Structures are given as C-alpha cells and as structure tokens.
Amino acid sequence: MVAKGLPVETPSRRLRAARAWRRNRFAYALVLPALLFMLAVHIAPTAAGIYVAFLDVNLFTFHLLFRAPWVGLENFRDILFESENPLRPGFIDAVRNTISYTAWTVGITLSAGLGIALLLNRQFPGRRVARTLMIAPWVVPSFVAALLWQFMWQSDTGIINRVLVDYLHLLDERPIWLLGENSIWAIIVPTIWRGLPFVILVFLAGLQAIPDELYEAAAIDGAGPWQRFRYITLPLLRPLIAIQLLFGVIYAAYQFSIPFVMLGSNPGPYADLLMTLIVRQAFTNQLIGYGAAISTLMMIAMLLWVAVWYRAFRRDLVTA
Amino acid sequence: MGRRVNRRALTLVVVLAIALVPLTVLPAAMARTEAPNVTLRLWIMNNGPEPVRDTERIVAPFERQTGINVQVELVGWDVQFQRISNAALSGQAPDVTQAGTTQVPFFAMTRGFENVAKRVGEIGGRKAYAPGVWATSGMAGSSSVWGIPWFTEARTIYYRKDIYRRAGINPKTAFKDWASFKRTLTRLKRVSSFNGRPVAPFGQPGKTAWDLVHHIMPFVWGAGGSELAKNRRSSAITSPAAIQGVKYFADLIPSGVFLKSSLERNAPQVEEQFKGGRIATWIGGPWVLASAKRADDEAWVREARGNIGVAQMPVGPTGKFYTFVGGSNLMMFKSSRHKTEAWRLIKYLSRDDVQLQYARIMGMFPARLAPQRKQGKVDANQRAFYTAITHGRTYAPIPQWGPIENVYKTRFGNILDMAAGQGRNPYNRSTLVAELQAAAREANALLAQGG
Numbered sequence A: 001m002v003a004k005g006l007p008v009e010t011p012s013r014r015l016r017a018a019r020a021w022r023r024n025r026f027a028y029a030l031v032l033p034a035l036l037f038m039l040a041v042h043i044a045p046t047a048a049g050i051y052v053a054f055l056d057v058n059l060f061t062f063h064l065l066f067r068a069p070w071v072g073l074e075n076f077r078d079i080l081f082e083s084e085n086p087l088r089p090g091f092i093d094a095v096r097n098t099i100s101y102t103a104w105t106v107g108i109t110l111s112a113g114l115g116i117a118l119l120l121n122r123q124f125p126g127r128r129v130a131r132t133l134m135i136a137p138w139v140v141p142s143f144v145a146a147l148l149w150q151f152m153w154q155s156d157t158g159i160i161n162r163v164l165v166d167y168l169h170l171l172d173e174r175p176i177w178l179l180g181e182n183s184i185w186a187i188i189v190p191t192i193w194r195g196l197p198f199v200i201l202v203f204l205a206g207l208q209a210i211p212d213e214l215y216e217a218a219a220i221d222g223a224g225p226w227q228r229f230r231y232i233t234l235p236l237l238r239p240l241i242a243i244q245l246l247f248g249v250i251y252a253a254y255q256f257s258i259p260f261v262m263l264g265s266n267p268g269p270y271a272d273l274l275m276t277l278i279v280r281q282a283f284t285n286q287l288i289g290y291g292a293a294i295s296t297l298m299m300i301a302m303l304l305w306v307a308v309w310y311r312a313f314r315r316d317l318v319t320a
Numbered sequence B: 001m002g003r004r005v006n007r008r009a010l011t012l013v014v015v016l017a018i019a020l021v022p023l024t025v026l027p028a029a030m031a032r033t034e035a036p037n038v039t040l041r042l043w044i045m046n047n048g049p050e051p052v053r054d055t056e057r058i059v060a061p062f063e064r065q066t067g068i069n070v071q072v073e074l075v076g077w078d079v080q081f082q083r084i085s086n087a088a089l090s091g092q093a094p095d096v097t098q099a100g101t102t103q104v105p106f107f108a109m110t111r112g113f114e115n116v117a118k119r120v121g122e123i124g125g126r127k128a129y130a131p132g133v134w135a136t137s138g139m140a141g142s143s144s145v146w147g148i149p150w151f152t153e154a155r156t157i158y159y160r161k162d163i164y165r166r167a168g169i170n171p172k173t174a175f176k177d178w179a180s181f182k183r184t185l186t187r188l189k190r191v192s193s194f195n196g197r198p199v200a201p202f203g204q205p206g207k208t209a210w211d212l213v214h215h216i217m218p219f220v221w222g223a224g225g226s227e228l229a230k231n232r233r234s235s236a237i238t239s240p241a242a243i244q245g246v247k248y249f250a251d252l253i254p255s256g257v258f259l260k261s262s263l264e265r266n267a268p269q270v271e272e273q274f275k276g277g278r279i280a281t282w283i284g285g286p287w288v289l290a291s292a293k294r295a296d297d298e299a300w301v302r303e304a305r306g307n308i309g310v311a312q313m314p315v316g317p318t319g320k321f322y323t324f325v326g327g328s329n330l331m332m333f334k335s336s337r338h339k340t341e342a343w344r345l346i347k348y349l350s351r352d353d354v355q356l357q358y359a360r361i362m363g364m365f366p367a368r369l370a371p372q373r374k375q376g377k378v379d380a381n382q383r384a385f386y387t388a389i390t391h392g393r394t395y396a397p398i399p400q401w402g403p404i405e406n407v408y409k410t411r412f413g414n415i416l417d418m419a420a421g422q423g424r425n426p427y428n429r430s431t432l433v434a435e436l437q438a439a440a441r442e443a444n445a446l447l448a449q450g451g
Helices: A013-052 A074-080 A088-120 A127-139 A142-153 A159-167 A180-208 A212-220 A225-253 A257-263 A274-284 A288-319 B002-037 B051-066 B077-090 B101-109 B131-137 B161-166 B178-188 B212-222 B240-251 B260-264 B267-275 B287-292 B339-349 B352-362 B369-376 B380-391 B401-419 B429-448
Strands: B039-044 B069-074 B096-100 B147-154 B156-160 B281-284 B308-311 B325-332
Touching (some): A013 A288, A074 A088, A074 A288, A088 A127, A088 A180, A088 A225, A088 A274, A127 A180, A142 A159, A142 A180, A180 A225, A212 A225, A257 A274, A274 A288, B039 B051, B039 B077, B039 B339, B051 B339, B077 B096, B077 B101, B096 B339, B101 B325, B131 B147, B131 B325, B147 B380, B156 B161, B161 B308, B178 B281, B212 B401, B240 B401, B240 B429, B267 B281, B287 B308, B287 B352, B287 B380, B308 B380, B325 B339, B339 B352, B369 B380, B401 B429
Parallel strands (some): B039 B069, B039 B096
Antiparallel strands (some): B096 B325, B147 B325, B156 B281
C-alpha cells in the first residue's frame, strides 16, 4: 500500500520493456522460424520484384539482373502516361479485361453461390447427393478444368454448341467462343464453375450456424421469406460475404492458369488479363523491368482494394 | 636354420604381397571407377513421343565406349526458354542443353554458355553443314560458336492424295504458285465429306500456335518481303511485299477454304485434325511422316495414314518459293565441371551415323549435310523435305529475334481472328496494316535495346 501524498515510483520504460520481453520471449521464439521463413520466401522476393521495377532489365541487361541500369520511375511513366509506348494499348486492354473478368466472376460466383447454398440448406430428398455433386468441380485442378472447357467450347465439336445449336436450337449458327469478343466469356464461365463449390460450402456452413429460433420468432412476428432473408440471413452472413469478396477479387485479379491453358500465351485483345500480359512481356519478351512495374502497380491496386474492403467491412469483422 | 630362413622368406613374401596389393589392385579399380564418376546432365525437349527413352537409346553406345554416364532430363518446350535462361544466369545448370535454333543468340547473350569456336574443327566445321543451318550456331556479326546444330526441320504442305484424287486435282500443278494453290483449295470445297467424315480444304492453328510465324513468313518471303530490314535495325513487316504475303494467307479465311475452328486449336490439335481426316491440306514439319509409321499413334485414321502427300510451298510473286528451316542446337553451359566430357558428347551426337539414327527416330532431319542427303533419298516425301531444307530460310540470328517473333505471332493471331470475323474491327486491308504497324512499333522498340 502506498501512502497518500508520497511520490509513486513508476517503473521506467526500459524496465517495462525488459519485463515484457521476459514474459513473451517464449512466444517470440515460437514465432521466429515462421517470421524468418516469411522473410525468405515472401518479403525478400517481393522486395526484389519491386526493386527490379526501377531497373532497365531487358535482353541485353538480363545477365546483370539486380545490377542493371537504374531508371527510376521510367517503367511506370512509360506504362501509365507515355502515349507513344507501343506496349501501352496492350496494358490498357489487359486492365479493362481484368476489371471486367473480376467483376463478372466474383459477382456471379458470390450471388449464385449464396442462392445455391440457400437451396441446399432446405430439406428435400437427395439433398446429400446434390451437395456432393455441387462440390465436385472443386476437386478438379484448374489446369484440367481449363483443358476440359477448352474442348467444350470448340465451335465444331464442343458440347456447348451441340447443346445450344443441335439439341435446343437456340442459335442458328455455331458461335466461335475461343476467338474475339466471346473469348472473355469462355474464361469467365469456367472460373465461376471452378470457384462456385467453395463459395457454396462456406455459405452452407454459415447458414447452418444460424439458429432456427430466429426464423421462427420472425415468422411469428409476420416476417415473410424475403424479410427473413433480408433482415436475418444476409446480416448474419455479412462476415462470410466479406471474406469471400476479399479473396475472390484477389484470386480473380491474379488469375493466370485458366486463360493461359485455354487461350495460350496471347489470349488476344479481348481476353488478355494482366497476369497473362505480365508473363508474356516479362518472360517471353524479356521485358522484365516492364513486367515488374506492372506487377508492382497490381500489388498497389490490391493493397488499395484491401484498404477499401477493410473500411467497408471493419465492423462485421469485429462482431464476427 | 633353413626352416627359419624359409619362414623369414615366407613372411617377407606375404608382407610384400600385402604391400603390393594396393599397388596392383588400386590402379585397376581406379581405372574402372574414374570414368563412371563423370555423369553428364543433358537437357532435351519433347522431340518425339518418347523423347527421354529415345535419347537414352542413342547415347547408350557413347556411355559404353567412354564410361561417361549421361543423365537425360526432359524440359518441356513451354518452359524451356525460362529454365535455360535461369540456369545460365544462376550457374545451377546441366552440362549440355538442347536449344531452339532461333534462341541461340539470346542464350549466348546471357554469358552462361561456352564458346566452342576453337573445337568445331573436330566435327568438320562449317563445311559439314548447310550455310543456313550453320548460321544458327552463333550471332550475326560474330565468329563465336555457341550452339552446334543437332537436327533440322522445315515446313512443307501436307495433303491427302485420296481426297485430291476425288476432287480431280493433280498434285503436280496444285501447289505451283499462289494462284494455283488458292484454286486448288477452292476446288477442294467440292469434297465436303470423305468416307463419312466432314472434311475442309485447309486448316491451320491461329494465335495459340507456337509456330504461327513459321507458317506465315514463307508467304512474306515469297512476296519479296522480309521480317527485318537488311541492317537488322528495324522491322520490315509493314513493307508492301510483307503486307501482300500476310494478306494472301489471311484472305484464305474469308474465302471459305480455311476451317475456322482450327484457329481455336493449338498446333498439336490441328495436326490431329489432319491425322483424323478432318482437313485435306495442312502445313507441317517432317515429324508427321515418322508418326504415320508408328502404330501406337492412334490419332491417324487408316485412309489418312496411307495417303500422305508432301509438296513444296507455292511459288510467290517473286518467282521463288521459300519455307522456314528450324530445328535444335546443342549448347554447353559455362558452369559445366566436365567440359571435356560434355564436348565429347556433343561430338558423338554430331557423328553422321548418330545424327541419321536420331533423326529417324524423332522424325526430324539430320543437321549435317551428308546424313541429310542420305535421309532425302529414302522416299518421295523425304525427298520433298530435303528440297524444302535446301531452299529454306531462317530468321535473323540476333538476340532480339525470340521476342520479336512473339510480337509478330501476337499480331498475326489478331489478324487471323479478324479475318475469321471475330472482334470489333472488320477485316480489311487497313485493319490488317494497322496490326502490322503495331507489330513493327513493338519490334522496333525491342531492336532499339541493342543500342
């Protein structure tokens, strides 16, 4: 007990830090290997990638790599503002296609995933079989899925045109899906098909965690199906929607395997995504500085997306 | 006493014998183990249906003769450029690698490869190879030799003899020049199906084909155009002759002789369409002839397998015909710790008999003149390929060619898509020229990197 009026001797900051260190050092020791591993396999390559974006690494300086001439922001200026740069139109096409691809795949995957999860959450005969079938595409690797869809989209022998033209007679002539403007849809549909099962699974788990009593009480109070969905289901699923949205956008923006396998290294001006553009320019055309600059811009765009997302869903994460 | 002497002598003999054992046995043991200690790593690409097993068969006599082990490792064509570049840069590399002929100048630029100019006399030097083939061994304006030509290939026209017969077309005049080639394809439209299968006059892959440029450039050359200006400092793909060549090829699509769906497919898939009897005419390499003889290649339908005809590319407005000649070279990594043994392997693979044997297994052509001639005498189709190789042309041996070829591939692909009616822009001369101008701008930017 400290007598009133006497000066209180507070421990110095250094002492407090030493005590905290002693208290937590075992935890630090446990975290250290993971931290070192992350530094080696994640932080260091990322930093190296950003550094290369400021260098002129091309065919003739490739062997120098990190010792290539420093060009400052020139790679970024060329991509963003230099109208004479012959690569700029391709970059703008890729940005437009990536935004469109991301919006459609994430939008449809989340809304269709929620709709199917609501259906699968109801009691009906064969529910287990339906659930298993819905989840099946998830086990197919992206590479295989892309290859299968490439065969399915082929205009003369593919099953899609057979169904649309020969069996259902919905179209008069066979559309060419893998060329021109249709090609963006040729990659959007398999991405949705591949991504849907995981979304369904997560939403289904979320729906099963909502107590039935809430719906019963709402029904007694006269709430209809739409109101129950609007005021009970949707708010309680918001944390799950937030997480799916975050990862869905990042996954779609960084998509590479599906367009690459289906359309090759040059998917054309209507389906070239940022990742296929980066790989083609950096590794096939050896414009590594240019590719690194686009990768850095993409990383900044994703960080901005995470910031916007965090601002929008912060409260949901806290309550979750 | 005598006994004691004998005993002493016996002990001495035993000691000497024991001492001599290492002196007699060790050298023999060392002689056996010295050579097997050397294991060379050889990177190869997908040169045939079973590339590793076939290459192992080819190098087995070398291993027996020299005691040097050769570890054959497969690197896919889709990743080989990056893997070889990384290996050259990092020094974590095999001893010898196969490389595409047009890639040699770029790999040489990485400074990760050995200049073998001083050794090439041992394999007959440049005289043992056709000038066009030898040109792929180094870089323009340099006497250094970075890659020894291993095997060669050229592009010719494949056609179905039976379908041509049904259409009443004489193959001897069918491919004479551009006009007759177009007439031939138009006439083939009469045969819409053959043996119950729908058949199209002509088919080629589009933008997904890694070798799209090899199929279009012969028409550019035939019109008198070129991929680059003579000084190799700027693109020549927008010259009137080059435009004429590209336009001739692309015009086949709206004329209705070109199977549009082949543009959606990659090169092996269109090859299978020819094997499966879906297309009557197709441009391809010599490996298809070899695959027709393999019973395990089930892509062939019986009538296609037995009716293959090979013809030269049609003569262009210049009065000459050209085709692309490519293939692969062998390059020795600077980081190799067994350079002498690695060179012995390259030397062995450059022997006329070994080249002939390997080329026959893979369905390619030997790179050296003497076995090339021998292979050209096998039958009429092989003779056609031999003629194609001797008339063939390759691209400028400069480090920027690989990326420039990729830029041309992208733009040619866009042109073919437009010609197929796909995309926002209509297909006409001005949209075609706009794509070629975009290709030239990108190519010029790449050429400017050289200073």
